[in-house]
Amino acid sequence: MKAKDFVERFAVERKNTHAVKWDGMVEKFGNNDLLPMWVADTEFKVPPAATTALEQRIQHGAYGYSIPSDGYFEAYANWQRKRYGTELHPEWFRFGGSVVESISTLVQTLTMPGDAVMVMEPVYYPFMNVVEKNNRQLVVSELQRNGMHYTMDPIAMQHEMNIRNVKLLLLCSPHNPVGRVWREEELTQLLDICRMQNVIVVADEIHHDLLVEADKFTSVLSVQDGFYRDNVVMLDSPSKTFNMAALQNSHVVIPNPQLRERYDAYVDQLHASKGSLLGQVAAQAAYEDGADWLDGLLNTIRENYATVKDELADYRVRVGELEGTYLLWIDMRPTVDPVNLERFMIRQAQIAVDFGKWFGVGGDGFIRMNLATTPANVKRAMKQLTAALDTYEE
Numbered sequence: 001m002k003a004k005d006f007v008e009r010f011a012v013e014r015k016n017t018h019a020v021k022w023d024g025m026v027e028k029f030g031n032n033d034l035l036p037m038w039v040a041d042t043e044f045k046v047p048p049a050a051t052t053a054l055e056q057r058i059q060h061g062a063y064g065y066s067i068p069s070d071g072y073f074e075a076y077a078n079w080q081r082k083r084y085g086t087e088l089h090p091e092w093f094r095f096g097g098s099v100v101e102s103i104s105t106l107v108q109t110l111t112m113p114g115d116a117v118m119v120m121e122p123v124y125y126p127f128m129n130v131v132e133k134n135n136r137q138l139v140v141s142e143l144q145r146n147g148m149h150y151t152m153d154p155i156a157m158q159h160e161m162n163i164r165n166v167k168l169l170l171l172c173s174p175h176n177p178v179g180r181v182w183r184e185e186e187l188t189q190l191l192d193i194c195r196m197q198n199v200i201v202v203a204d205e206i207h208h209d210l211l212v213e214a215d216k217f218t219s220v221l222s223v224q225d226g227f228y229r230d231n232v233v234m235l236d237s238p239s240k241t242f243n244m245a246a247l248q249n250s251h252v253v254i255p256n257p258q259l260r261e262r263y264d265a266y267v268d269q270l271h272a273s274k275g276s277l278l279g280q281v282a283a284q285a286a287y288e289d290g291a292d293w294l295d296g297l298l299n300t301i302r303e304n305y306a307t308v309k310d311e312l313a314d315y316r317v318r319v320g321e322l323e324g325t326y327l328l329w330i331d332m333r334p335t336v337d338p339v340n341l342e343r344f345m346i347r348q349a350q351i352a353v354d355f356g357k358w359f360g361v362g363g364d365g366f367i368r369m370n371l372a373t374t375p376a377n378v379k380r381a382m383k384q385l386t387a388a389l390d391t392y393e394e
């Protein structure tokens with residue numbers, strides 16, 4: 001589907017709908033009148049098939065305890081196989097509520113209090129939060145930046161894993177906020193090191209359908225034809241792809257039977273969430289019938305990315321690479337002193353973004369801007385940002 005048709009059919013006003021992004025800015029930004037380009041969800045209605053499936057379920061009118069449908073796994077497995085060549089087996093698969101909840105459950109299952117858990121910063125900040133709130137030691141490996149291109153630093157990671165006795169790595173793949181879609185060679189090198197160091201990898205692949213400039217995604221489950229499967233847990237969800245975050249339905253994939261047994265026992269102990277009926281109804285329909293809708297979303301993100309690059313071409317700020325995710329990383333430091341950045345974005349540009357420093361080491365002075373919105377919102381954001389840059393004084 002073309003971007004124009006997608007936007008015409010699916011763009012939706014979210015202000016005054018209890019949306020965190022639109023109606024929940026006061027806590028972080030002090031007022032609700034900014035143009036919101038922060039929280040990672042979209043201004044688009046879900047695929048029509050998902051709406052129809054939800055409507056039918058709602059017409060039925062009863063929401064008692066339920067079991068997942070027989071067709072769910074098949075719909076998801078077909079999607080993964082056809083689009084990415086990722087093979088899944090039903091026995092590896094579990095439902096979760098949210099991905100971050102599953103990360104926390106896995107940290108608790110697979111490590112002990114005081115154990116070391118590694119993250120690669122700058123990264124989605126709940127990773128650090130989960131490690132610290134669970135009283136594990138946070139070990140940070142900083143991504144290497146060359147211009148706006150980021151790479152891992154496997155040699156330094158191995159050294160650090162060794163001396164800090166790291167037990168678990170939280171991998172973000174694709175990587176929020178730097179927009180990398182890790183190549184198979186990069187993942188091979190990383191997974192090899194983790195295997196040698198006895199470090200289990202929990203890979204959050206929630207953004208993997210959002211391939212903007214990348215033409216290929218390799219899941220940790222498929223690296224070297226699945227060679228590292230026994231050492232990885234893969235987390236995924238339809239929430240970013242189809243704008244279903246509030247439906248609380250996600251996936252936990254654990255090929256290793258021993259790890260799976262430990263996970264199952266711990267989830268039983270916690271009585272943790274195993275997803276939601278409406279989340280599953282919507283997601284199954286989207287996996288079965290949402291490919292054309294997703295093409296429309298991706299074309300819209302590509303168009304918005306081109307707009308930003310165009311509008312900022314004559315400015316000194318540096319626009320990130322967007323191989324994947326709809327979250328654009330921008331280095332504001334060539335123009336805006338990091339100490340003034342919040343005031344600049346909130347008071348002058350009047351745009352709500354995620355500030356780079358939230359993402360840890362290497363983030364200060366950057367912003368993360370969500371492009372999964374209408375081209376009109378992106379144009380408005382660029383107008384406000386360039387006007388603020390034009391008049392910026394230290």
Ligand SMILES: Cc1ncc(COP(=O)(O)O)c(C=O)c1O
Pocket residue numbers: 040097098099100101124172176204206207237239245250
């Ligand atoms: C890498 C990553 N993981 C997880 C999430 C949140 O997922 P959930 O709402 O299922 O916890 C996000 C949302 O921005 C994300 O970027």
